Structure formats: C-alpha cells, structure tokens
Amino acid sequence: MNLKGKVAIVTGSGRGIGRVIALKLAEAGSSVVVNDIGESAKELAREINNIGRKGRAVLGDVSCTSDVAKIAETTIKTYGRIDILVNNAGINRDQLLVRMTDEDWDRVINIDLKSVFLCTRAVLRSMIKQRWGRIISIASIVGLIGNAGQANYASAKAGIIGFTRSIAREVASRGITANALAPGFIDTEMTQKLPENRRRELISRIPCGRLGSPEDVASAVCFLASNEASYITGQVLTIDGGMT
C-alpha cells in the first residue's frame, strides 16, 4: 500500500497492536502521530524517524476531551493535516457481572468507547475540509458475539460498531470512510495475561490453529487506509483466524 504524503494518528500505540499499526503505516509512507499515556510513545516516534519517516509522540489520555484536542492540534501544527485516524487505545477490566463495579464499567466505556467519539469528532473537521479521510476503529469479536466476564468490554466494542456505521453514513459524501476491525485473540500483553490452559483452549477453537499477530491486524489497517479501499465504508472486518 502506498500512503506517501498521508498523516496518521494512532491512539494507544506505545505497545501491542497499535505499535505495529503505527510502524506499518510509517513503512507505507505515512507520517505518524504516536499517542499513548506512557513514555513508550516517544521511543516509537524515534524508531519511526530512524527508518526515515516522520514520527511524533503526543502523550495523552484519549478519554479526556482536552488531551484529545491537544493530539489533534499538535498533528495539524506539525504536519498541516490529518488523513488517517486509528482508534486503537483500549483496556479491559474483566469481571463477572455480579462482581463488576461501577468503576470497572465506567473506565472501560470511557477508554474504549467514549475515546472513539472524542477522537473522531476532533479530526473530522480537517478531513471534511480536505475531502479525504479514513477512520479505522479497533473493535473486537467480543463486540459481535459477547464473552462471559466482559460485559463492559463487549458493550464498548459493540458501541464502536454502531458508531462506525452511523458516521460512515454521515461523512461518506465527503470522501471519508469509517470502518471497524473485529480482531479475535491477538498475541499481545492483553492476551498474555491469560492462564496457559485458557490460551491452549482458545487456540483449539481457532480454525487457523494460532492466535493472531499484531501484523495481521496492521495489514488490514493499511489496506483500509489506502486509496484502494475508497469504496469500503461502514464495514466490520473480522480478523479471527476463522473463529467466529
């Protein structure tokens, strides 16, 4: 995919899937704003500069309106435009519903869902002005099929899908597409927390016989971000090795 001249923001890209998405977008030619709450964002921005692309770290919490405004403003000040937004930042606080606290619910809804609203709203004006844009949000198969112990996470991820389908309709005539990805189980710190027997049981339910890699997700992001995907919008692309 050729993304030369494009400018991307990838939220929560200090590690895991977001990190690989940011690197792949940069390899394809895009300048990348690396957002995270952690200092790891700075290291990744340096790595992007080292491969001869432009990278800039902007630390901030994507569930906070003023931090999100700072991310969008810094991107415009640094690169003059915003072409691609990847809503990747996310957390889980798993608990059976009877034990789930208000805080477990609110944190996951705020970081996984409200952030998608805040970040998309913050970039849309510049995309509308330039009549080109790509909004790509990382949902989950859990938002499609549910998962015991993840009512908060599943609700946030299902919310991302409804949000994506709605804004796709709002902005399609302006050359902006909005799509969601629904990864299955991807090998990152989020899934490395699972006990070994649970991991083995999961893999036995995946027709491809392995967990997904962050590269599997990043490749789909690069395609959806490209000109080649301009007629694909409002879709949910499942990346789960055939699991669902």
Ligand SMILES: NC(=O)c1ccc[n+]([C@@H]2O[C@H](COP(=O)([O-])OP(=O)(O)OC[C@H]3O[C@@H](n4cnc5c(N)ncnc54)[C@H](O)[C@@H]3O)[C@@H](O)[C@H]2O)c1
């Ligand atoms: N790993 C999986 O199996 C899997 C499956 C489906 C969907 N996903 C989704 O993919 C995305 C990335 O997951 P991952 O496995 O790489 O997770 P991860 O925990 O490895 O990385 C998430 C990153 O988001 C950052 N982050 C957390 N809260 C933030 C905030 N408020 N503001 C900015 N950054 C914040 C973290 O610091 C971290 O760097 C998440 O949305 C997750 O729900 C993951």
